[in-house]
Amino acid sequence: MVNNPLTRAWFALLGLSLGSAVLTMMPVPPAVMGGGILLLALVKARVILARYLDLAHSPSWLSGLTMVLSGFALVIFGLYLI
């Protein structure tokens, strides 16, 4: 069951969520925390697109949507830093 890509995706999402929670408790500069949280969210979004929404078999769409979400995260990060 753990070899199932879906199960691995689920564990990865839980682990990444835990990572976000840990990051918020660490004494790091706001820019590092904000960037880290957004990066982890971006990785989670890619896992959902690739495995839950099955875009792993449609690499062009996966790359395109990942780029759009990365652009969104960059805009949010920029506004956070101002």
Added chain:
Amino acid sequence: MSDMSDSSLIDELPGELLMWVLIISELLVFGAGLIAFMGVRLTDPAGFAEAQSHLHRTGAAFNTAVLVTSGFLAAQALHWRLAARRGAARLALIGAALLGVIFLVIKGVEYADKAAQGISYETHPFFLFYYLLTGFHAAHVLAGVGILLLVTWRDDPRNIEAGAQFWHMVDLVWIMLFPVIYLLG
């Protein structure tokens, strides 16, 4: 040649094209809302940080685990249905819907807590965005629970695929909404 390339690219998408139009439209709507939220935050960063400190981060983080687990069950349901494991698929869909209900209960407790503190959408612009974005998302969760139960009943694989895709869209929106509203203070 170009037409052939275009059609093959569209054909690469799993499931119905219209479901993808919906998914991308919803991501754009929530994305615009979150960018507007961060834009308005620039007018009063300290006020936004203070307002955000009233949110229950632990409950929201738990809700993230609830939704990604629910999404896992919805995705697994389609695999089981395609493998002719109809009963397992239906159980997984019911489990996914129940987790959606748990998400809504936790969200309801969060809203009740805000109301008990006298916090409304008029308290601060932060809370206007908070209620708009999380409330609109919760409405999608409610709709998703109904859709999951509907495709549990009408369990054609194409129905399950469409229902699960809607649910994953709800999951995806939360993954982007949670850090911006709850964590970036």
